[in-house]
Amino acid sequence: MLKHKLIRLAATACAVMLAPMIAYSATDHEFKEGHFHYSDEALANARKDVKMVDINVSMNGTDARVLFLKDPNDKSTFAADFSIEGERFEGRIKSFGSSTRAMKKKSIILKIKGEKWKGYKNISLNSMGSDGSMMRAWMAWELMRDMGMVVPETYYARLNINGEFIGYFLYIEWLGGRFLERNGYGAATEFYQATDATYCGDFRHSHEVDNCWTKLAPQGDDKSSMKSFASAVRSAPMETFDKFVAQNFDDDSLVNWIVTNTLVSNGDTYNKNYFMAKSDKTKKWRVIPWDYDLTFGQSFDMFVKFPESLFNERFQYYYTPDLGVFNPMKAKTLLNETLKAQFYAKLKHLIGKEKNGPEKTFGWFSPTVMHARVENLAHVLEAGQVKQKYGARSPESYDEQYDAVSHFGLARPFYLESNLFSTFEWSYRNTEQMKEYVAFTQGKDLFPGYLEKKADEAPSSKLAKASDVKKIKADIAPVGEAKKGLDEHEFMAKLLEKPFTGRNASVSSDDSLVVFDPGYGYFLTRLDFKSSYKVADFQAEAEGFKPPTYIFEGTSPDQCIQRSWVLFSRIPSLNIKADIMLEYFDEHSQKNELGGIKNEHAVNLWVHKGEAWMPLMTEVNQKSNTLKTYDFNLQAGRIYRFIACAAPESKLYSKPVGR
The missing domain is CATH 2.60.220 (Chondroitinase Ac; Chain A, domain 3)
Structure with a gap:
C-alpha cells in the first residue's frame, strides 16, 4: 500500500x-494555460462591461451628515429626493447594517413614495464596507447567476448626495414579492428567511423553525410546511438523500449552493444568510443564497472581538468543502455518493478540469478567467475606493486588496484540485464535522447496522452524549489504511x-x-x-x-x-x-x-x-x-x-x- x-x-x-x-497589470491579456482550461465564452464574459448606475440624492445638509454618523440600527429616516437612471422620485432615506454597523461607510436604503422603480419601493445599497476590493459579493452573485441559480439582481451604483461623491455601492434586489414574481413564482409561494444567529437555521433541532425562520410570504404565521420539511431533512437517510433531494428541491439549487460556497470559501452560511422558497406550482423547495462579502479569502478570526473578528487583514484560500457550521443538508449531500459525484463534476467544470457543462461556465473559476475578471473590475472600481467620502483607501491599499482577490483566484483551483481530485482525496468522513454528524444521527445513516448491533448501548436522547460520541468514534474504523492516528495530509508530510x-x-x-x-x-x-x-x-x-x-x-x-x-x-x-x-x-x-x-x-x-x-x-x-x-x-x-x-x-x- x-x-x-x-x-x-x-x-x-x-x-x-x-x-x-502578471499581477498589478493594467492591461487585459490572455494567458496560455495548460493545467486549467476555459472556454472563449467564459473569458469574454469575464471581460464584459460592468454595469454602473448613477443615483443622485438631494436632502437637508445636516441630515446628510447625520446619515452616516448615527447607529444604523436606528430606524429613523430622512426626507430625500432621488434621481435613479434619470427617473425622479420622492421618499425617505436611512442607513442600515448588521456586521457593518461599526464601519464609517454604512449601507443605505432608499424608500420611494408613490411610483416604483423597476417594481420596487425599497432600493437596497450595500456599502461593501467589509470588502476592500468591492469585488467579492458581486463576483459571487455573477457566478451563481451564470450557473443558472435564482439569485437577486445586482449591479454597482455610484452614489452622490447633494452633488458630493459618497462612493460605490452594490445594488442588491429586494427579496420579496416582486423578486418571487420575476422568477416565476406565484402568489401562494412560501418564502422564509433564516434568522441571523450563530446557530439557528441549520435544521438540527425540532424547535428551531419557530425561532429561526421568518416567514416572509404569504402573510400569516402558519409554518407547518417548513416544519414538515425540516423534520424530513433530519430524518432522510443519507444513503438515499439524492432521491429526497430530487423529490423536494427544484433544479440543483442545493448542490449549486454548496458548490458556490466551496469555490468562494464561504463559511458564513448554512445556519443563516440564506432563504428558502417553496413553489406553489411544483411544491418543491429552492435555496436562495445570501450575503457573500466575507468570501474570496476574507478570513474570520474567532480569537478576537468584533469588529476585528470580521474586518481584518487576514487571508486564506485553503478551506475544504465542510467550511461553515454543520447542517444536515450539507452533510448528507457530501456523504451521498450520487450527490457528491454531482458536486465534484460541477467543481471540475468550473475550475476548468472537465468540459461537462455549458460553454459560458467552463473554466469560470480557472486562474486565467479569474485574473481577467479581477483586472476588469479593478479598472472600474478603483476610484470608488480611493475617492469615496467614508472609509477611503490609498491607491496602494486598494492594489493590495484586489491583488489578494486575484491571488485567491490563482491558488484556490490548485488547492481544490489537490485536495478533492488528487493523490489523497478529501473525505468528509474524516473531518471534525463528520464526528458531529455521527453524534447527531447516532451513526444510523452511515452505519445502519451499528445501532442495531449496539441497541442496548444507544442513548435514549436524540443527541448523543460526549461519552457516547467518543465510543462511537472509537468503534468506527478509519477509511483506508490505518496510519497510527495520522490523517492523510499528516501521513504524507511524514x-x-x-x-x-x-x-x-x-x-x-x-x-x-x-x-x-x-x-x-x-x-x-x-x-x-x-x-x-x-x-x-x-x-x-x-x-x-x-x-x-x-x-x-x-x-x-x-x-x-x-x-x-x-x-x-x-x-x-x-x-x-x-x-x-x-x-x-x-x-x-x-x-x-x-x-x-x-x-x-x-x-x-x-x-x-x-x-x-x-x-x-x-x-x-x-x-x-x-x-x-x-x-x-x-x-x-x-x-x-x-x-x-x-x-x-x-x-x-x-x-x-x-x-
Whole structure:
C-alpha cells in the first residue's frame, strides 16, 4: 500500500503548466494555460462591461451628515429626493447594517413614495464596507447567476448626495414579492428567511423553525410546511438523500449552493444568510443564497472581538468543502455518493478540469478567467475606493486588496484540485464535522447496522452524549489504511519529511510556472520568466511555522517570517531570469507565521546562493501574504534559500504593492 501511495504521489507531482499571471497589470491579456482550461465564452464574459448606475440624492445638509454618523440600527429616516437612471422620485432615506454597523461607510436604503422603480419601493445599497476590493459579493452573485441559480439582481451604483461623491455601492434586489414574481413564482409561494444567529437555521433541532425562520410570504404565521420539511431533512437517510433531494428541491439549487460556497470559501452560511422558497406550482423547495462579502479569502478570526473578528487583514484560500457550521443538508449531500459525484463534476467544470457543462461556465473559476475578471473590475472600481467620502483607501491599499482577490483566484483551483481530485482525496468522513454528524444521527445513516448491533448501548436522547460520541468514534474504523492516528495530509508530510514541497515543469510555449504542494495544495511559488526556454523544471520547498534555521548575523529569528523557502532548477543547462513570488500564512491571530513582526511592509526577502546572505528588492502584499522580487537570475546547479526578515536594511529594499 505504501509503495502504491508513493507511486501516486510521484505521478501527482509531474509537470503542470500555468500561464503568465502578471499581477498589478493594467492591461487585459490572455494567458496560455495548460493545467486549467476555459472556454472563449467564459473569458469574454469575464471581460464584459460592468454595469454602473448613477443615483443622485438631494436632502437637508445636516441630515446628510447625520446619515452616516448615527447607529444604523436606528430606524429613523430622512426626507430625500432621488434621481435613479434619470427617473425622479420622492421618499425617505436611512442607513442600515448588521456586521457593518461599526464601519464609517454604512449601507443605505432608499424608500420611494408613490411610483416604483423597476417594481420596487425599497432600493437596497450595500456599502461593501467589509470588502476592500468591492469585488467579492458581486463576483459571487455573477457566478451563481451564470450557473443558472435564482439569485437577486445586482449591479454597482455610484452614489452622490447633494452633488458630493459618497462612493460605490452594490445594488442588491429586494427579496420579496416582486423578486418571487420575476422568477416565476406565484402568489401562494412560501418564502422564509433564516434568522441571523450563530446557530439557528441549520435544521438540527425540532424547535428551531419557530425561532429561526421568518416567514416572509404569504402573510400569516402558519409554518407547518417548513416544519414538515425540516423534520424530513433530519430524518432522510443519507444513503438515499439524492432521491429526497430530487423529490423536494427544484433544479440543483442545493448542490449549486454548496458548490458556490466551496469555490468562494464561504463559511458564513448554512445556519443563516440564506432563504428558502417553496413553489406553489411544483411544491418543491429552492435555496436562495445570501450575503457573500466575507468570501474570496476574507478570513474570520474567532480569537478576537468584533469588529476585528470580521474586518481584518487576514487571508486564506485553503478551506475544504465542510467550511461553515454543520447542517444536515450539507452533510448528507457530501456523504451521498450520487450527490457528491454531482458536486465534484460541477467543481471540475468550473475550475476548468472537465468540459461537462455549458460553454459560458467552463473554466469560470480557472486562474486565467479569474485574473481577467479581477483586472476588469479593478479598472472600474478603483476610484470608488480611493475617492469615496467614508472609509477611503490609498491607491496602494486598494492594489493590495484586489491583488489578494486575484491571488485567491490563482491558488484556490490548485488547492481544490489537490485536495478533492488528487493523490489523497478529501473525505468528509474524516473531518471534525463528520464526528458531529455521527453524534447527531447516532451513526444510523452511515452505519445502519451499528445501532442495531449496539441497541442496548444507544442513548435514549436524540443527541448523543460526549461519552457516547467518543465510543462511537472509537468503534468506527478509519477509511483506508490505518496510519497510527495520522490523517492523510499528516501521513504524507511524514512521508516527505518536509511540510510542503512540490515540483513542476513547463515548455517553451509558456513563460510562467506555478509550483504547489500536491498533497496539501498549498501555493509554493510562481515564476514569471523573462526569456524563452525549451523546458523549465523547478522544485520548491517551504519549511513553515518555525523560525528560519539559517539567518544572517545580527538578526533575531523573531523578526523573520516563520517560514523559509528553497528553490532550484532540475534542468542542468537552464539559466534564466524570472520574477519570483512566495507566500506565507496569516490565517488568523492564532495561526500565522508572523513571529514578532508587526509591520509586514517592513519585511524583505533575503537569498543565500552558497556564499552569503543578500537582500532583495521586495514587493509586499500584507493582505494576500505574498512576497515578490523581480528580475532574479536563476542559474542551473544552484540551490537558492530564501528568508523574509524585517532587518534595519529592510526599508531600503521593501515596498508595498503597486501597479
